[in-house]
Amino acid sequence: MSEHKTYPPAADFVKNAHVDAAKYEEMYAASINDPDTFWKEHGQRVDWIKPFTKIKDIDFTLGNVSIKWFEDGQLNVAANCVDRHLDKRGDQTAIIWEADDPEEPSKHITYRELSEQVNKLSNVYKELGVGRGDRVVLYMPMIPEAAYAMLACARIGAIHSIVFAGFSPEALAARVSGCEAKLIVTADQAPRGGRNTALKSNVDKALEISGDTKVLMVERTGADVDMKDGRDFAYGPLMEKASAECEPEAMNAEDPLFILYTSGSTGAPKGVVHTTGGYLVWAAMTHEITFDYHDGDVYWCTADVGWVTGHSYIVYGPLANGATTLMFEGVPTYPDASRFWQVCEKHKVAQFYTAPTAIRALMGQGNEYVEKCDLSSLKLLGTVGEPINPEAWEWYHNEVGKGKIPIVDTWWQTETGGHLMTPLPGAHALKPGAAMKPFFGVKPAVLDPQSGEEITENPTEGVLVITDSWPGQMRTVWGDHERFEKTYFSDYKGYYFSGDGCRRDADGDYWITGRVDDVINVSGHRMGTAEVESALVAHPKVSEAAVVGYPHNIKGQGIYCYVTLMSGEEPSEELRKELRDWVRKEIGPIASPDLIQWAPGLPKTRSGKIMRRILRKIAENDYGALGDTSTLADPGVVDELIDNRMNRE
Ligand code: 6R9
Numbered sequence: 011m012s013e014h015k016t017y018p019p020a021a022d023f024v025k026n027a028h029v030d031a032a033k034y035e036e037m038y039a040a041s042i043n044d045p046d047t048f049w050k051e052h053g054q055r056v057d058w059i060k061p062f063t064k065i066k067d068i069d070f071t072l073g074n075v076s077i078k079w080f081e082d083g084q085l086n087v088a089a090n091c092v093d094r095h096l097d098k099r100g101d102q103t104a105i106i107w108e109a110d111d112p113e114e115p116s117k118h119i120t121y122r123e124l125s126e127q128v129n130k131l132s133n134v135y136k137e138l139g140v141g142r143g144d145r146v147v148l149y150m151p152m153i154p155e156a157a158y159a160m161l162a163c164a165r166i167g168a169i170h171s172i173v174f175a176g177f178s179p180e181a182l183a184a185r186v187s188g189c190e191a192k193l194i195v196t197a198d199q200a201p202r203g204g205r206n207t208a209l210k211s212n213v214d215k216a217l218e219i220s221g222d223t224k225v226l227m228v229e230r231t232g233a234d235v236d237m238k239d240g241r242d243f244a245y246g247p248l249m250e251k252a253s254a255e256c257e258p259e260a261m262n263a264e265d266p267l268f269i270l271y272t273s274g275s276t277g278a279p280k281g282v283v284h285t286t287g288g289y290l291v292w293a294a295m296t297h298e299i300t301f302d303y304h305d306g307d308v309y310w311c312t313a314d315v316g317w318v319t320g321h322s323y324i325v326y327g328p329l330a331n332g333a334t335t336l337m338f339e340g341v342p343t344y345p346d347a348s349r350f351w352q353v354c355e356k357h358k359v360a361q362f363y364t365a366p367t368a369i370r371a372l373m374g375q376g377n378e379y380v381e382k383c384d385l386s387s388l389k390l391l392g393t394v395g396e397p398i399n400p401e402a403w404e405w406y407h408n409e410v411g412k413g414k415i416p417i418v419d420t421w422w423q424t425e426t427g428g429h430l431m432t433p434l435p436g437a438h439a440l441k442p443g444a445a446m447k448p449f450f451g452v453k454p455a456v457l458d459p460q461s462g463e464e465i466t467e468n469p470t471e472g473v474l475v476i477t478d479s480w481p482g483q484m485r486t487v488w489g490d491h492e493r494f495e496k497t498y499f500s501d502y503k504g505y506y507f508s509g510d511g512c513r514r515d516a517d518g519d520y521w522i523t524g525r526v527d528d529v530i531n532v533s534g535h536r537m538g539t540a541e542v543e544s545a546l547v548a549h550p551k552v553s554e555a556a557v558v559g560y561p562h563n564i565k566g567q568g569i570y571c572y573v574t575l576m577s578g579e580e581p582s583e584e585l586r587k588e589l590r591d592w593v594r595k596e597i598g599p600i601a602s603p604d605l606i607q608w609a610p611g612l613p614k615t616r617s618g619k620i621m622r623r624i625l626r627k628i629a630e631n632d633y634g635a636l637g638d639t640s641t642l643a644d645p646g647v648v649d650e651l652i653d654n655r656m657n658r659e
Pocket of ligand 1: 272317318319393394395396397398419420421422423424425445508509510522523524525531534535536
């Protein structure tokens with residue numbers, strides 16, 4: 011099909027690529043036709059303390075969901091990401107760190123130095139009473155210590171749960187108590203975009219809510235902070251006297267490696283659980299093949315370690331592969347809109363991986379910021395987090411990539427551990443905006459949302475499900491396996507339901523169209539509308555709230571709130587601001603409402619269910635498509651909402 015312009019891979023790229031078109035076909039077929047043989051081989055990408063003999067044991071049946079990979083093998087993730095590289099690349103840089111302030115010197119941490127730090131920190135953890143199976147919450151700036159903190163957990167078999175440093179004390183408290191953490195690792199402050207966030211004092215506030223967990227604090231800025239005797243410990247002094255030798259624990263393949271909370275369509279965020287063996291195989295393999303990583307390349311993923319992208323593609327995947335991974339503390343627009351490109355030039359970045367929202371924001375600043383930098387080291391670009399619009403894709407391709415290098419548009423989720431669909435840069439002709447092809451071992455299917463029947467012909471459109479497991483799949487929701495089954499395996503029986511809609515074009519290539527549930531995607535950050543709603547109704551002046559997404563030029567989606575006030579309360583601009591601040595305080599700045607519309611009534615069915623479909627259409631200014639409103643208890647509220655809708659940007 012040539013409804014879209016396509017971009018075939020350049021011949022010189024194909025020549026050196028790990029996977030070309032023929033190899034993709036051959037490997038994909040092998041991965042689907044004989045998964046046991048395929049994964050027996052690729053399971054060897056990591057080193058095992060005790061080799062596995064079992065490959066996969068999967069049940070997607072509701073009530074019985076169970077996912078196991080390499081089940082009888084034992085390994086240690088930190089040994090795989092650090093120790094095994096020491097012989098060959100002890101003096102190679104593992105992590106390049108670039109500070110928020112461009113004047114602050116960058117750091118180059120070799121694998122040997124990484125090993126020393128991780129071993130020491132493992133011993134510090136032990137001294138603080140943390141052991142195998144215990145949970146450790148990390149609430150960290152983007153500093154090398156964040157990677158040490160993750161790897162030290164993995165080394166001693168503790169389970170980390172990273173909370174994005176932009177989350178509020180309230181959100182942090184919920185996650186600390188949700189996993190009954192034994193320790194919180196944080197920093198005094200997190201510099202970002204020239205401003206310092208007071209992480210330690212946020213931790214103090216969180217602990218007022220949720221108890222007396224021990225705190226280990228990295229001295230990032232040296233700011234004055236309160237330290238509570240017996241509870242709070244400074245990182246520097248403990249590291250100084252810690253031994254640099256700590257044997258890695260032999261972990262079972264299915265022991266949890268980390269928990270990461272993510273938003274769903276209902277209720278509080280879920281603790282997504284990833285385990286040790288399958289996750290690491292998946293992160294390592296996708297990192298090498300999707301980004302066509304070769305020895306000596308400097309690779310940069312701009313995500314934060316607070317999100318899954320930072321877990322798999324700043325830390326675990328690259329380090330398992332012995333790569334040089336760049337970690338950036340700052341933001342794309344500080345001190346100005348050329349920062350990303352200056353960092354690429356300064357460190358000779360080969361692979362650059364970012365989010366569409368950043369691309370759109372930088373595109374809006376003008377081309378001069380890109381053009382003044384030497385980007386000749388770049389070999390590949392990547393995107394993740396949300397659908398990329400063709401205009402932003404073209405700009406990224408032409409301005410940043412000078413029209414010469416591939417873009418991998420990687421579709422995946424916190425739940426999937428790593429890439430599930432993406433073009434492979436040496437194999438596929440790119441289509442701007444398409445996630446293209448399944449990665450090895452991934453069997454996607456498109457279902458009719460109503461009947462749940464699988465649609466096999468092309469072109470088609472429907473909901474995206476996966477029909478069999480892959481090694482990086484999440485295993486459960488922390489403490490709530492029933493919620494895991496209900497969320498992912500109950501709507502469409504026998505499949506993993508992604509929550510996304512997609513198109514498959516006449517060539518059989520996939521295009522992700524976005525969430526089909528009540529999850530919105532704001533600047534590539536996932537948010538459950540239910541979370542914002544419950545924050546709003548917790549305000550004493552709010553009686554009811556409904557939250558939907560609407561198209562936003564930079565953020566992809568903005569947060570549109572319909573708010574019904576308690577009787578006697580008067581709408582005002584001050585109250586709008588108060589509610590906005592309230593939500594920021596309850597969840598964090600990323601959940602800040604963009605538009606708040608006062609709604610004397612919300613459209614409801616006779617059984618009292620809010621008709622979000624209608625609210626979504628009003629927020630999108632798409633009144634022609636309101637659909638059937640006859641089942642509403644009071645159809646009049648719709649006209650009133652349309653008349654008073656907020657102007658979108
Ligand atoms: C890795 C990550 C997952 C949701 C996912 C989808 C959206 C991610 C995408 C994409 C279109 C892409 N998404 N990558 N949509 N094209 N290349 O982002 O995980 O934060 O859990 O979000 O993001 O809607 O369901 P997570």
